Amino acid sequence: MIDWNALYKIPLGLYVLGAKDGNRPVGSIVDAVMIAANKPCALVLSCNNASYTKACVEKRREFSLSVLPKDIDPFVVANFGFQSSKNINKWDCVNFSELNNLPVLPQALAHITAKVVSQYAFESNTVFIAEITAAENVRDAAGLLYEDYRNSFKDDVIKSFQQHIKERTNG
Numbered sequence: 001m002i003d004w005n006a007l008y009k010i011p012l013g014l015y016v017l018g019a020k021d022g023n024r025p026v027g028s029i030v031d032a033v034m035i036a037a038n039k040p041c042a043l044v045l046s047c048n049n050a051s052y053t054k055a056c057v058e059k060r061r062e063f064s065l066s067v068l069p070k071d072i073d074p075f076v077v078a079n080f081g082f083q084s085s086k087n088i089n090k091w092d093c094v095n096f097s098e099l100n101n102l103p104v105l106p107q108a109l110a111h112i113t114a115k116v117v118s119q120y121a122f123e124s125n126t127v128f129i130a131e132i133t134a135a136e137n138v139r140d141a142a143g144l145l146y147e148d149y150r151n152s153f154k155d156d157v158i159k160s161f162q163q164h165i166k167e168r169t170n171g
């Protein structure tokens with residue numbers, strides 16, 4: 001028996017995953033990230049197999065992570081987590097800069113870039129093992145946890161996405 005309430009006890013942060021589709025920046029929200037080694041510095045990322053960003057990471061073998069702060073605008077999570085880069089240029093809707101030619105959010109707590117060295121596909125997800133190519137500490141503040149999202153932040157994210165769709169529909 002697998003009780004998800006037990007699995008939710010493993011703390012996870014929230015990140016904007018950035019990648020490139022040709023010259024076009026793409027991205028999604030991810031929580032499934034952990035530091036996996038310190039020699040070389042490496043991390044593990046798990047992407048949903050339906051994610052367009054996952055397909056771009058698989059092709060280009062590199063990605064960025066922006067570590068989200070607790071005070072992030074809920075729209076950032078809605079923008080990157082509720083729609084697909086297949087049809088939308090998500091980075092056009094936020095300010096961004098680049099690290100190692102990959103998009104990162106200026107309001108993040110930290111920016112990380114990594115290159116994929118191995119991967120394993122489950123039915124639902126693909127796990128990427130990646131060597132860290134850069135890690136910069138932007139500012140010190142509390143990070144947004146997946147638990148914060150599930151407990152309360154999700155309502156604000158849904159509201160901001162509904163508002164965004166209304167504005168987009170009304171031109």
Ligand SMILES: Cc1cc2nc3c(=O)[nH]c(=O)nc-3n(C[C@H](O)[C@H](O)[C@H](O)COP(=O)(O)O)c2cc1C
Nearest residue numbers: 028029030031032047048051052053081083084085
């Ligand atoms: C709180 C939250 C956590 C998420 N965690 C992950 C994750 O760990 N891995 C993943 O691939 N998708 C995750 N997603 C889903 C993707 O962000 C979402 O499917 C996104 O629309 C994919 O966009 P893309 O098609 O442009 O890649 C999460 C979404 C939310 C809102």
